[in-house]
Amino acid sequence: MVLRNNFFSSSRTDSRIGVSRIKKLRLLGAKINTRVDQASIFSESTKNSSRDNLTILHRNALLSDMAIDEMTSLEEIERRQQYYMKHKKYTFNPSKKIIRIFKTFMIFMVCYSSMSSLYFLAFDPKNKGAEISDSLVSLFFLADCVLTFFTRIEDKTKQKIGNLFLIAKKYAKGWLILDIASLLPLRYAGHPNIEHLLRLLRLGKMKAVFDLLNIYKISEFFTKLIYPVECLSKRKLKLKIEIIWNIIKEVLKIFFGAFAVACLWYSFVDKYLKYTDEKDNFILHFNLDQDTTVQRFIKTWYYIYTTLATVGYGDYYATNKSEMVAAIFLLLAGPTWFAFMMGRSIQLINNLQDIDGVSNKLSKLHIWISNIEGRKNYISYGLKDKILTHFTDFWKNxxxxxxxxxxxxxxxxxxxxxxxxxxxxxxxxxxxxxxxxxxxxxxxxxxxxxxxxxxxxxxxxxxxxxxxxxxxxxxxxxxxxxxxxxxxxxxxxxxxxxxxxxxxxxxxxxxxxxxxxxxxxxxxxxxxxxxxxxxxxxxxxxxxxxxxxxxxxxxxxxxxxxxxxxxxxxxxxxxxxxxYSSHFTEINTDRRPIPSATVPYLKGKLFRGVIKCFIPRHYETTESTVKRVLEDTSEVYKNAKKTAKSTIKTLRKILIKQAKASKNMRDKILLLEGKIDSSLIN
Missing domain, CATH: 2.60.120.10 (Jelly Rolls)
Incomplete structure (x- = not known):
C-alpha cells in the first residue's frame, strides 16, 4: 500500500500526468491508448484486498514504467516540434492565399524564361523591350529565391518545418545552386549566351507547368454541372476530360521538344559558322540570313519537326560534315523520343475510344471475320449480323x-x-x-x-x-x-x-x-x-x-x-x-386424298368407292376428321363443278348417318354447312 500511495503521490507532482487522463504510449513503434484512473485503481484494490500483494506491486510497477515511457515520448515529440517550428514567427505558411498566388505566377515565369532563353540563345533578337522584360523576370526569380528561405516546408512524414536552418539546408541540397547560377547577369560581362544557357537549368522545373491544373477537380466541377447526380454517364465524362487533358499534355510536350531542338540546332549552326571557316552551312545554303527572325525560327522549327517525325521532305537538310554528324545524333535520339511520345498519345486516344464505345474492338472483329471469310466462302449476312450483335452487346454490358x-x-x-x-x-x-x-x-x-x-x-x-x-x-x-x-x-x-x-x-x-x-x-x-x-x-x-x-x-x-x-x-x-399427338398422327396416316386424275371417274357407279377413300379405315367421329374431309371435298367441288355437288351430297349423308350418336358431331357439321351450298343437304 505504501508503494501504491507513493506512486500516486509522485504522479500528482508531475503536471503532465493527471487523473482520468488518456496517455498515448509508443511501444515498439505502435501507439497504444491507455486510461489511467487513480480512483478506479484505488477502489479496485480496496474491494480485492485479499488479492496477492505481489500482483498489486507488479501492476503498480508496470503502470509506473508506462507513465515514465509516456513522459519520455511526449517530451521527445514536444522537443522535436519546438525545434521544427523554432522560427515560426519568421516563416510563411505555404497554404496562405498570397503565397499560393505568387508560386502559381512563378510557374508561368518558369515557362516563359525557359522558352525565351532558348529563343534568345538561337536568334539573339536586338530588342530593348525583350531585354527589359527579361530583366524583370530575373527580379521575380530573385524574389522567389529569397522567399524560399522563409517558406515553411514538410518532411517525409508531412510534418511542418519552420526552422530557418532546416529550410536552408534542404534548399541547399536541391535547387539553391542552380537557381543562383540561372540568376547570374553574365550579359553585362559580355557573355549573354552563357547566361541563356544557365537559364536553361530551369527546364527541370517545367514539370510543374503540366501539374499546375488539378484536372480531377476541374472534371468534377464540369461534370457536376451537367450531371448533378452520380451516374455512369458522369463517370464516363470525367474519364473523357482527364484523358483529353493527358492527350493535350503529350501534344504540348511534342511541340515544346521540337521547339527546344530547333533553337539549339540554329544556335549550333550560327555559333559554329562564327568560329570556323566553313563556307557553306544550313543558314547560308538556304538564305536564312536574309529572312526575318520569325521566318528563320519557323523554317528551322519546320525542319526539325519533319526530321523528328522521320518524314523529311528534302527541302531542308544538313549541308556540311559537322551538321551531318549533329544530324546523325539528332536522328538517333530525336525520332526515338518522338515515337515514344506519339505512342503514348495514340494509347490515350485508344483509351478515349474505349470509354464510350467499342469502335476499336469492332474494327478488330471485322478483321477477324474477314480472315475467316478469306479461308472459305463469305459468311451469310444473318450469321455475321448475329456475331456482331453478340460482341457489341458483350462489350457494352x-x-x-x-x-x-x-x-x-x-x-x-x-x-x-x-x-x-x-x-x-x-x-x-x-x-x-x-x-x-x-x-x-x-x-x-x-x-x-x-x-x-x-x-x-x-x-x-x-x-x-x-x-x-x-x-x-x-x-x-x-x-x-x-x-x-x-x-x-x-x-x-x-x-x-x-x-x-x-x-x-x-x-x-x-x-x-x-x-x-x-x-x-x-x-x-x-x-x-x-x-x-x-x-x-x-x-x-x-x-x-x-x-x-x-x-x-x-x-x-x-x-x-x-x-x-x-x-x-x-x-x-x-x-x-x-x-396424345402420336396417337392421332397414327390414325391420320391412313387418310388418302383424292388425286386429280380420278376426278373424271367420279361419275356413275365409281363415285361411291371414291367417297369411301375419304373415310379413315379406323374411323372415329372427331371434329378434326370432319373438317379435313369437308376441306378436301370442297376442293373437289371447285374442280369438278356439278359432278362434285352430287359427291358432296352423298358424302354428307354418309357422315351424318354415322354421326347420329354424337350431338357435338352433328353441331359441328351444321356449323360447317355455311361454307357449302345448303341445297346439297336437302
Missing part, C-alpha cells in the same frame, strides 16, 4: 473488363484473375468489389449462390453478358447444358414442339435461371425455351460450376428439391401431349 477469368479447362479452373490491379488486392477488397459489380445477380439469385459460400465471388468472375432477340430459341429440347443463364430483363417461355407447332406451358419474367435443374440432375432438357421478348442476362459456364461442385462438394440437395416438383409436373404434361 461486360461488368468485369480485364478482371474476368477466361481460362477454362475440362479438369481444372483458374480461381485468380490475371488483372495486375485486382490480383494484388486483399481478399476482403476483392470480395467487396465483386459484390459491388454483381450485387443484383447475387441478391436476386441468392438461393442459387447460397450453397457456394465464399466461392460465389470467384464464380462471379466467370459471368459473361448474353442477349437473345425476341423469338430466338435459347435452349432446344434434348440439348445438354453448356451454360447457365441468369435473366436480368425480358420474358422467357417454355414448352414443347408438337406437329410443327410450339405449345407453351408457362412463361416467366426476370429472376429465372435457365438450365439449373437440368444441370444439377445431369439430364438433357425435355423442354424448349424461347425468348418471348428481348432478353438480357449473364451466363455461367456449366463446366466451371461442375468442377467447383466436384472439388468443394457443395450441397445443392435443398435447392434441387424445390425445383424437382415443378419440373416433374412439366415433364408429365409434355409426355402426355406427346402421347
Amino acid at each position: 461486360d461488368r468485369l473488363g480485364t478482371i474476368c477469368i477466361d481460362s477454362i479447362d475440362d479438369e481444372t479452373v483458374v480461381e485468380e484473375s490475371k488483372d495486375p490491379f485486382f490480383k494484388f488486392l486483399p481478399g476482403d477488397l476483392k470480395r467487396r468489389l465483386t459484390e459491388h459489380l454483381f450485387s443484383d445477380i447475387l441478391y436476386d439469385y441468392y438461393q442459387f449462390f447460397k450453397p457456394l459460400e465464399e466461392k460465389k465471388y470467384i464464380l462471379a468472375l466467370y459471368l459473361q453478358p448474353r442477349i437473345y432477340q425476341k423469338g430466338s430459341i435459347m435452349l432446344r429440347e434434348g440439348d445438354t447444358i453448356h451454360e447457365i443463364i441468369f435473366l436480368v430483363s425480358g420474358r422467357i417461355q417454355l414448352g414443347i414442339f408438337i406437329n410443327e407447332t410450339f405449345k407453351e406451358y408457362a412463361n416467366f419474367r426476370s429472376k429465372f435461371i435457365l438450365g439449373d435443374y437440368f444441370f444439377l440432375e445431369k439430364i438433357p432438357s425435355f423442354l424448349e425455351f424461347r425468348a418471348l421478348t428481348n432478353i438480357r442476362g449473364f451466363s455461367l459456364p456449366a463446366n466451371v460450376l461442375k468442377i467447383f461442385l466436384r472439388k468443394y462438394r457443395f450441397n445443392y440437395s435443398n435447392y434441387l428439391a424445390k425445383l424437382t416438383g415443378k419440373y416433374n409436373r412439366l415433364q408429365e404434361m409434355s409426355e402426355a401431349d406427346i402421347t
Whole structure:
C-alpha cells in the first residue's frame, strides 16, 4: 500500500500526468491508448484486498514504467516540434492565399524564361523591350529565391518545418545552386549566351507547368454541372476530360521538344559558322540570313519537326560534315523520343475510344471475320449480323473488363484473375468489389449462390453478358447444358414442339435461371425455351460450376428439391401431349386424298368407292376428321363443278348417318354447312 500511495503521490507532482487522463504510449513503434484512473485503481484494490500483494506491486510497477515511457515520448515529440517550428514567427505558411498566388505566377515565369532563353540563345533578337522584360523576370526569380528561405516546408512524414536552418539546408541540397547560377547577369560581362544557357537549368522545373491544373477537380466541377447526380454517364465524362487533358499534355510536350531542338540546332549552326571557316552551312545554303527572325525560327522549327517525325521532305537538310554528324545524333535520339511520345498519345486516344464505345474492338472483329471469310466462302449476312450483335452487346454490358477469368479447362479452373490491379488486392477488397459489380445477380439469385459460400465471388468472375432477340430459341429440347443463364430483363417461355407447332406451358419474367435443374440432375432438357421478348442476362459456364461442385462438394440437395416438383409436373404434361399427338398422327396416316386424275371417274357407279377413300379405315367421329374431309371435298367441288355437288351430297349423308350418336358431331357439321351450298343437304 505504501508503494501504491507513493506512486500516486509522485504522479500528482508531475503536471503532465493527471487523473482520468488518456496517455498515448509508443511501444515498439505502435501507439497504444491507455486510461489511467487513480480512483478506479484505488477502489479496485480496496474491494480485492485479499488479492496477492505481489500482483498489486507488479501492476503498480508496470503502470509506473508506462507513465515514465509516456513522459519520455511526449517530451521527445514536444522537443522535436519546438525545434521544427523554432522560427515560426519568421516563416510563411505555404497554404496562405498570397503565397499560393505568387508560386502559381512563378510557374508561368518558369515557362516563359525557359522558352525565351532558348529563343534568345538561337536568334539573339536586338530588342530593348525583350531585354527589359527579361530583366524583370530575373527580379521575380530573385524574389522567389529569397522567399524560399522563409517558406515553411514538410518532411517525409508531412510534418511542418519552420526552422530557418532546416529550410536552408534542404534548399541547399536541391535547387539553391542552380537557381543562383540561372540568376547570374553574365550579359553585362559580355557573355549573354552563357547566361541563356544557365537559364536553361530551369527546364527541370517545367514539370510543374503540366501539374499546375488539378484536372480531377476541374472534371468534377464540369461534370457536376451537367450531371448533378452520380451516374455512369458522369463517370464516363470525367474519364473523357482527364484523358483529353493527358492527350493535350503529350501534344504540348511534342511541340515544346521540337521547339527546344530547333533553337539549339540554329544556335549550333550560327555559333559554329562564327568560329570556323566553313563556307557553306544550313543558314547560308538556304538564305536564312536574309529572312526575318520569325521566318528563320519557323523554317528551322519546320525542319526539325519533319526530321523528328522521320518524314523529311528534302527541302531542308544538313549541308556540311559537322551538321551531318549533329544530324546523325539528332536522328538517333530525336525520332526515338518522338515515337515514344506519339505512342503514348495514340494509347490515350485508344483509351478515349474505349470509354464510350467499342469502335476499336469492332474494327478488330471485322478483321477477324474477314480472315475467316478469306479461308472459305463469305459468311451469310444473318450469321455475321448475329456475331456482331453478340460482341457489341458483350462489350457494352461486360461488368468485369480485364478482371474476368477466361481460362477454362475440362479438369481444372483458374480461381485468380490475371488483372495486375485486382490480383494484388486483399481478399476482403476483392470480395467487396465483386459484390459491388454483381450485387443484383447475387441478391436476386441468392438461393442459387447460397450453397457456394465464399466461392460465389470467384464464380462471379466467370459471368459473361448474353442477349437473345425476341423469338430466338435459347435452349432446344434434348440439348445438354453448356451454360447457365441468369435473366436480368425480358420474358422467357417454355414448352414443347408438337406437329410443327410450339405449345407453351408457362412463361416467366426476370429472376429465372435457365438450365439449373437440368444441370444439377445431369439430364438433357425435355423442354424448349424461347425468348418471348428481348432478353438480357449473364451466363455461367456449366463446366466451371461442375468442377467447383466436384472439388468443394457443395450441397445443392435443398435447392434441387424445390425445383424437382415443378419440373416433374412439366415433364408429365409434355409426355402426355406427346402421347396424345402420336396417337392421332397414327390414325391420320391412313387418310388418302383424292388425286386429280380420278376426278373424271367420279361419275356413275365409281363415285361411291371414291367417297369411301375419304373415310379413315379406323374411323372415329372427331371434329378434326370432319373438317379435313369437308376441306378436301370442297376442293373437289371447285374442280369438278356439278359432278362434285352430287359427291358432296352423298358424302354428307354418309357422315351424318354415322354421326347420329354424337350431338357435338352433328353441331359441328351444321356449323360447317355455311361454307357449302345448303341445297346439297336437302
